[in-house]
Amino acid sequence: VDDIRKRIESKLKERIEEYGKNVYPKLLDAMKYSLLAGGKRLRPLIVYNTGIELGISEEILINLGIAVEMIHTASLIHDDLPAIDDDDYRRGKPSCHRIFGEGMALVAGDGLILLSMKVLNDLEIEESTKLKLEMKLLESAGVNGMIGGEAEDIDMTGKYEKPDLERVLKMYERKTGALFSFSFSSPIICIGDEELENRMDEIGRKFGVAFQIYDDLKDLIGTFEEIGKTPRKDEVMDKPTVPRLVGVEKAREIANGIYEEAVELLKETGKFGKLVGFLRRVKEEIERR
Amino acid sequence: VDDIRKRIESKLKERIEEYGKNVYPKLLDAMKYSLLAGGKRLRPLIVYNTGIELGISEEILINLGIAVEMIHTASLIHDDLPAIDDDDYRRGKPSCHRIFGEGMALVAGDGLILLSMKVLNDLEIEESTKLKLEMKLLESAGVNGMIGGEAEDIDMTGKYEKPDLERVLKMYERKTGALFSFSFSSPIICIGDEELENRMDEIGRKFGVAFQIYDDLKDLIGTFEEIGKTPRKDEVMDKPTVPRLVGVEKAREIANGIYEEAVELLKETGKFGKLVGFLRRVKEEIERR
Numbered sequence: 001v002d003d004i005r006k007r008i009e010s011k012l013k014e015r016i017e018e019y020g021k022n023v024y025p026k027l028l029d030a031m032k033y034s035l036l037a038g039g040k041r042l043r044p045l046i047v048y049n050t051g052i053e054l055g056i057s058e059e060i061l062i063n064l065g066i067a068v069e070m071i072h073t074a075s076l077i078h079d080d081l082p083a084i085d086d087d088d089y090r091r092g093k094p095s096c097h098r099i100f101g102e103g104m105a106l107v108a109g110d111g112l113i114l115l116s117m118k119v120l121n122d123l124e125i126e127e128s129t130k131l132k133l134e135m136k137l138l139e140s141a142g143v144n145g146m147i148g149g150e151a152e153d154i155d156m157t158g159k160y161e162k163p164d165l166e167r168v169l170k171m172y173e174r175k176t177g178a179l180f181s182f183s184f185s186s187p188i189i190c191i192g193d194e195e196l197e198n199r200m201d202e203i204g205r206k207f208g209v210a211f212q213i214y215d216d217l218k219d220l221i222g223t224f225e226e227i228g229k230t231p232r233k234d235e236v237m238d239k240p241t242v243p244r245l246v247g248v249e250k251a252r253e254i255a256n257g258i259y260e261e262a263v264e265l266l267k268e269t270g271k272f273g274k275l276v277g278f279l280r281r282v283k284e285e286i287e288r289r
Numbered sequence: 290v291d292d293i294r295k296r297i298e299s300k301l302k303e304r305i306e307e308y309g310k311n312v313y314p315k316l317l318d319a320m321k322y323s324l325l326a327g328g329k330r331l332r333p334l335i336v337y338n339t340g341i342e343l344g345i346s347e348e349i350l351i352n353l354g355i356a357v358e359m360i361h362t363a364s365l366i367h368d369d370l371p372a373i374d375d376d377d378y379r380r381g382k383p384s385c386h387r388i389f390g391e392g393m394a395l396v397a398g399d400g401l402i403l404l405s406m407k408v409l410n411d412l413e414i415e416e417s418t419k420l421k422l423e424m425k426l427l428e429s430a431g432v433n434g435m436i437g438g439e440a441e442d443i444d445m446t447g448k449y450e451k452p453d454l455e456r457v458l459k460m461y462e463r464k465t466g467a468l469f470s471f472s473f474s475s476p477i478i479c480i481g482d483e484e485l486e487n488r489m490d491e492i493g494r495k496f497g498v499a500f501q502i503y504d505d506l507k508d509l510i511g512t513f514e515e516i517g518k519t520p521r522k523d524e525v526m527d528k529p530t531v532p533r534l535v536g537v538e539k540a541r542e543i544a545n546g547i548y549e550e551a552v553e554l555l556k557e558t559g560k561f562g563k564l565v566g567f568l569r570r571v572k573e574e575i576e577r578r
Contacts, residue, residue, distance in 0.1 A: 023432045027440035031432070078399065083370060083391035102372035103443040106395070107436050110367065113402055114431040121424050127416040134423070135410050142403040143312045143320070147396050151316035154392040 001045065001278065008044045011062045012036070012069065019115055030100040030108035031115075035073050037091045042211075042282065043068045043183045049275040050200070051187030063119055064133070064186050070116035071141050072179060075150065077109040084154060085237060092228035113141075125190065132189050140182035149175025156240040163240050169209060171240070176215075177208030199269060206262035207279070213255035214286050216241040217248060226289055259283060290334065290567065297333045300351045301325070301358065308404055319389040319397035320404075324362050326380045331500075331571065332357045332472045338564040339489070340476030352408055353422070353475050359405035360430045361468060364439065366398040373443060374526060381517035402430075414479065421478050429471040438464025445529040452529050458498060460529070465504075466497030488558060495551035496568070502544035503575050505530040506537060515578055548572060 016035055020028040044065025051061040080087040080095040081102060087095055097105035120134045139145055152171045156163055181204030188197040218227045219234050220243050234241050243251035263279060266272050305324055309317040333354025340350040369376040369384040370391060376384055386394035409423045428434055441460045445452055470493030477486040507516045508523050509532050523530050532540035552568060555561055 019432070024437050024441045024444070026444050027432060027437060030440075074399075078395055081372060081395065083372065083386075083395045097372075101443070103446075104440060106367055106370065106372045107440045107443065110363075110399070110402060111432040111436045111440075113399060114427050114436065117406055117423070118427045118431065121420060121427060127420055130420065131410060131416060134406070138403050138407045138410060142407065143308070143316060143400040147400045147403065148313050148316060151319075151393060151396045151400075152313045154390070154396065155313070155315050157392075 001281065004048055005041050005045065007058075008041050008048070008062055008065055008069075009036075012044075012066050015063075015066055015119065016115075019118065023111075026100065026104060027108060027111060030096055030104050031112055033099060034077050034090070034096045034108065035070065035112065037093055039069070039073070039091065041065070041069065043072055043179065045278065046180070046183040046204075046275070047186060049278045050184055050272060051190065053272060053274055054187055054191050056187055056190050060123060060125060060190065061187065063123055065183075067116045067119040067137060068179060068182055068186075070112045070119065071137065071146075074109040074112035074116070075141075075146060075179075077105050077112070079150070081105060084150075085233065087229055087233060089224070089229040092225075116141075129190060129192070133186055136186055136189060137182055140178045145174055145178030146176075149173070149178065153240065158238045159240075162245065165242065165245055168240050168242055168245060172209045172212045172242075173205045176212040177205035180204040180208035180211065196269065196271075199265065203262045203265050206258050206265070210255045210259035210262065213242045213251055213258075216243045217251060217255070218289065220244075220248065222289065290570065293337055294330050294334060296347075297330050297337070297351055297354055297358075298325075301333075301355050304352075304355055304408065305404075308407065312400075315389065315393060316397060316400060319385055319393050320401055322388060323366050323379070323385045323397065324359065324401065326382055328358070328362070328380065330354070330358065332361055332468065334567065335469070335472040335493075335496075335564070336475060338567045339473055339561060340479065342561060342563055343476055343480050345476055345479050349412060349414060349479065350476065352412055354472075356405040356408040356426060357468060357471055357475075359401045359408065360426070360435075363398040363401035363405070364430075364435060364468075366394050366401070368439070370394060373439075374522065376518055376522060378513070378518040381514075405430075418479060418481070422475055425475055425478060426471055429467045434463055434467030435465075438462070438467065442529065447527045448529075451534065454531065454534055457529050457531055457534060461498045461501045461531075462494045465501040466494035469493040469497035469500065485558065485560075488554065492551045492554050495547050495554070499544045499548035499551065502531045502540055502547075505532045506540060506544070507578065509533075509537060511578065 013036060016032055047065040048061045076090060077096045079085050080090055081097055088098055089095060096108060117134060120130065120137060123130055141147065149171050153175055181201040184204035185197045185200040188200050216234060219231060222231050224231055234244060242254060263276060266276055302325060305321055336354040337350045365379060366385045368374050369379055370386055377387055378384060385397060406423060409419065409426060412419055438460050442464055470490040473493035474486045474489035477489050505523060508520060511520050513520055523533060531543060552565060555565055
């Protein structure tokens with residue numbers, strides 16, 4: 001995994017330099033600052049581990065991973081802005097707007113959204129496949145996916161009346177699950193198997209919901225050193241999170257249950273041994289913290 | 290023109306409702322509020338007037354226009370945020386974030402960027418043409434186009450040292466010209482004539498620069514009733530504008546000169562009589578204010 005992560009990392013650096021050649025220097029710096037801030041590269045690694053067993057070229061898989069990482073980074077930059085979460089730290093470093101100013105951070109996020117689509121448009125694959133991949137990213141990231149979930153999260157924040165658990169889980173499916181579903185299903189689009197694609201979308205949504213709850217738990221019980229950003233921010237902002245609704249123990253139980261469902265569905269496909277192994281290691285790493 | 294504008298308007302309404310079917314209601318409301326706030330629809334009208342003489346279907350032209358209008362609206366929503374221009378009014382109404390909050394306005398802009406790409410992805414045309422149109426929009430709107438110019442504008446705002454005129458004009462080419470170049474050249478992509486496409490890009494950039502200077506002049510000498518937003522905002526924000534650098538008379542002279550260059554280049558193609566007529570009327574309307 002570490003070897004692949006390094007290859008993703010260096011290719012990501014290469015691509016942003018390539019796209020940045022004639023870009024206004026401060027804008028490029030702001031995009032690079034957040035893009036290369038040392039994320040776990042979980043989404044690209046899922047793309048890779050899903051696709052490599054299907055015989056898809058590493059070149060294509062890494063580029064799919066770069067596209068999803070760009071749009072993920074854009075959402076982090078925008079989320080950290082005072083307009084949304086007002087977070088001064090991300091991955092242990094000052095957040096993008098703390099270094100480059102709010103305006104520059106805002107357009108850096110916009111720029112990364114558009115670049116992620118450009119990465120797909122530049123893929124060297126069949127045109128019909130490319131258009132399907134673009135559509136999948138647009139749906140996963142867009143108003144029925146990540147952006148939609150984010151909007152609902154913003155709207156539920158700081159409300160006197162607490163939402164019920166079902167509603168929060170549905171919101172997580174969009175906010176976090178949708179982009180994970182792109183990671184799980186985009187390689188399937190390359191081989192053209194719609195039934196499996198739908199199945200992988202479902203697995204991605206489940207994995208994403210579990211992952212979001214683990215993330216909420218980190219916010220609640222982690223230290224700054226452990227999570228790289230201000231802890232207990234969800235409470236300060238009065239955000240609707242699963243642990244805040246049902247408590248730490250119950251939340252962990254729910255997350256574990258959904259995570260196991262995702263892995264079971266994945267095993268049922270009989271195809272993705274490497275990916276199952278990778279997800280197990282992700283889970284172990286989460287538990288170690 | 291008024292008849293076409295009405296058709297664009299009603300199709301725009303239709304499409305946003307169609308895409309908004311399962312969208313979180315407040316997010317949809319925020320997008321609709323800004324998208325349907327009664328803009329001049331200048332960019333879609335240029336697409337239409339360019340393409341209709343080439344025999345391209347009205348259906349395709351209106352959808353190209355809707356895509357560019359969505360991304361233009363996204364940029365207005367983001368620009369009005371306190372992170373950038375901090376503008377309370379737009380088109381005579383409170384700006385998006387004044388009604389829906391800053392967080393919701395931010396994601397409404399993100400959502401519209403992604404929707405504009407979806408409009409192109411959904412076009413019913415040849416796949417290779419569709420991919421080229423997407424690429425053109427990504428380049429026009431992206432970090433080498435609109436977003437790049439916006440970033441430079443942000444970075445030059447409030448600086449003690451004044452930039453020179455050449456630099457500001459270059460910045461305008463990206464900030465405003467790039468998206469206009471999509472309006473002028475996207476119909477050409479549909480008929481596949483690269484030389485003409487490049488020529489139209491150039492015309493679009495010139496028209497955009499002239500238009501931006503006319504817009505600066507409105508800010509400087511218009512009243513709230515005339516411009517629908519807080520006047521003299523550029524001065525308050527200390528923005529680098531052409532009239533602030535060279536004065537009102539000289540700025541108008543520069544804008545008129547660039548506008549005439551664009552029209553001359555257009556006439557030289559020997560193809561776009563309707564479009565030339567439309568641009569003349571746009572100019573007259575600008576002068577009447």
